[in-house]
Amino acid sequence: MDSVAVPPQFAQRTVRGTARCEGIGVHTGRWVSMTIRAGRPDTGIQFVRSDLPPGLGIIPARIELLAGVDRRLVLANVHGHTVQSVEHLLAALVACGVDNATVELDGPEVPTLDGSAREFVQMILRAGRAHQRRVRRFVVIERMIAVRRGDRRAALLPSDVPRATLSIEYAERGIDFQCISTALDEETLQRDIGDARCFGFLDEAGELRERGLALGASLLNTVVLDEGRAANPEGLRSPDELIRHKVLDCVGGLALAGAPIIGHVAAHKPGHALMTDLVKALQTHPAAWSFVRAGAAPLGGRNRLRPPG
Ligand SMILES: [Zn+2]
Numbered sequence: 001m002d003s004v005a006v007p008p009q010f011a012q013r014t015v016r017g018t019a020r021c022e023g024i025g026v027h028t029g030r031w032v033s034m035t036i037r038a039g040r041p042d043t044g045i046q047f048v049r050s051d052l053p054p055g056l057g058i059i060p061a062r063i064e065l066l067a068g069v070d071r072r073l074v075l076a077n078v079h080g081h082t083v084q085s086v087e088h089l090l091a092a093l094v095a096c097g098v099d100n101a102t103v104e105l106d107g108p109e110v111p112t113l114d115g116s117a118r119e120f121v122q123m124i125l126r127a128g129r130a131h132q133r134r135v136r137r138f139v140v141i142e143r144m145i146a147v148r149r150g151d152r153r154a155a156l157l158p159s160d161v162p163r164a165t166l167s168i169e170y171a172e173r174g175i176d177f178q179c180i181s182t183a184l185d186e187e188t189l190q191r192d193i194g195d196a197r198c199f200g201f202l203d204e205a206g207e208l209r210e211r212g213l214a215l216g217a218s219l220l221n222t223v224v225l226d227e228g229r230a231a232n233p234e235g236l237r238s239p240d241e242l243i244r245h246k247v248l249d250c251v252g253g254l255a256l257a258g259a260p261i262i263g264h265v266a267a268h269k270p271g272h273a274l275m276t277d278l279v280k281a282l283q284t285h286p287a288a289w290s291f292v293r294a295g296a297a298p299l300g301g302r303n304r305l306r307p308p309g
Pocket residue numbers: 087088198245248249
């Protein structure tokens with residue numbers, strides 16, 4: 001059934017041409033070239049390390065391969081080879097509705113560019129998108145799934161459309177409570193979320209560098225916060241840039257589910273650990289969601305299929 005004509009609104013998508021960029025990895029400080037190419041149907045997003053021998057550097061963007069959540073997402077394959085800082089690129093691919101793609105890198109980290117997903121979105125849209133002869137599938141949340149880590153909490157709730165409601169506060173650093181509730185459709189992600197840059201606190205920079213992190217961070221790719229204010233000469237892109245970036249990170253983390261999630265993600269003090277806990281909780285709560293083909297209603301699990309991969 002899947003291989004006959006698929007109505008375009010229900011079809012999986014990949015990139016039509018190739019998209020290329022190069023830049024510094026924000027944590028390794030290494031210069032990396034990246035090329036996004038078309039991926040085969042039903043294969044999802046796969047990273048390929050071109051600096052490693054053929055076959056050893058294939059790293060699918062799947063929760064099973066999660067190897068680190070400290071300041072960025074790290075994935076590792078069975079050979080122990082890693083790719084890190086994948087979250088903003090994964091969010092850009094979600095924002096462009098790309099289901100399948102191969103992301104070639106000649107180093108261990110996705111280039112950070114300006115610290116947001118804006119340039120990734122632009123390069124994917126420039127490369128164009130192509131429909132494939134397979135039906136898209138979604139993870140449809142049917143019952144609440146909740147996780148917590150200390151005072152950080154997150155939940156996935158049923159919703160007809162993808163949404164996020166997030167709140168943050170860094171009272172000890174002069175950042176007051178901030179809250180956002182937004183749709184996560186492609187247009188909103190591209191227009192309102194994609195340009196929000198990652199941020200860090202000036203008083204943490206030394207400790208991060210001692211741990212071998214943030215070696216490529218600068219005012220060119222990070223909003224640096226000093227006593228609640230952006231130290232960057234241009235300031236913030238908008239008053240809510242910090243929490244909009246949290247939405248971006250959240251979308252990138254949830255992308256490790258391997259299929260778009262139809263549900264409402266709600267979180268207080270979200271971070272990479274909390275979001276990937278939610279994705280892991282999908283696996284331990286199989287009765288809380290269905291795997292549904294585009295164009296089919298969930299109907300109480302009648303369309304339940306095998307999870308992707
Ligand atoms: Zn981020």
